[in-house]
Amino acid sequence: MFKPIYSALIALTILSGCTSVPEEKKDERDPLQSINRPIYDFNMDVLDTYILRPAAQGYLAVTPTPVRAGLVNFTTNIAAPIDAVNAGLQGKPGDMGVNVARFLINSTVGVLGIFDVASNFGLEHKDEDFGQTLGVWGVGDGAYVMLPAMGPSTVRNVVGDVVDKVVLPEIALTTPQTLLIFALRAVEARASLMAQESLLKESLDPYVFMKDIYFQRQLYELHDGNPPVNEEPTDFDEDFLENL
Incomplete structure (x- = not known):
């Protein structure tokens, strides 16, 4: 599924091969x-x-705010286990526990994460990713x-x-x-x-x-x-x- 991206990258690399960057802009x-x-x-x-801007405009035009909020909650909840793993790898057991608790609460009481019930209990989302994990490790x-x-x-x-x-x-x-x-x-x-x-x-x-x-x-x-x-x-x- 990544072939179009790599093809575009190769084409643009070839087209820009002779382009130099002015010294003051380096x-x-x-x-x-x-x-x-x-x-x-x-x-x-x-x-x-x-593509993206027209799609976003159409999305805003047809999607009510409560539905948008539910979709954001759902996608955030799907990523909660990944956030928890990265929090653990970064040495943040508290944040790891929060993300695990959020996932369990929102996946059940919150109807598959559509409703962010966990925040009502003071369990705020802890956004962590593997890029940050590598940064914490000194990369x-x-x-x-x-x-x-x-x-x-x-x-x-x-x-x-x-x-x-x-x-x-x-x-x-x-x-x-x-x-x-x-x-x-x-x-x-x-x-x-x-x-x-x-x-x-x-x-x-x-x-x-x-x-x-x-x-x-x-x-x-x-x-x-x-x-x-x-x-x-x-x-x-x-x-x-x-x-x-």
């Missing part, structure tokens, strides 16, 4: 910028313009990469996403179910960004803006919302970070 975090920028343009000018970000159809990432988080979204889900879910969950999350995330998309369009360099926001988000998540003072990110919109 970024140590982004050694693949000459490849990443054409992929970013493809994502925004083609995939987002003609660096690696190069910044822009993936066709999937957006910004780093080498570390690509590995983390493969574990979180392919390896672990396939243990409990079928491939069609995994793809359905991925599609629901993608459309909901894009719909949630409608109000913030002007920030991207009005920035001097949207590519750099998205990259900086992405790294701020990684820092924010790695330190559970409390980054070190000397590394604290600049002002940002939390909704933008959460859905990027």
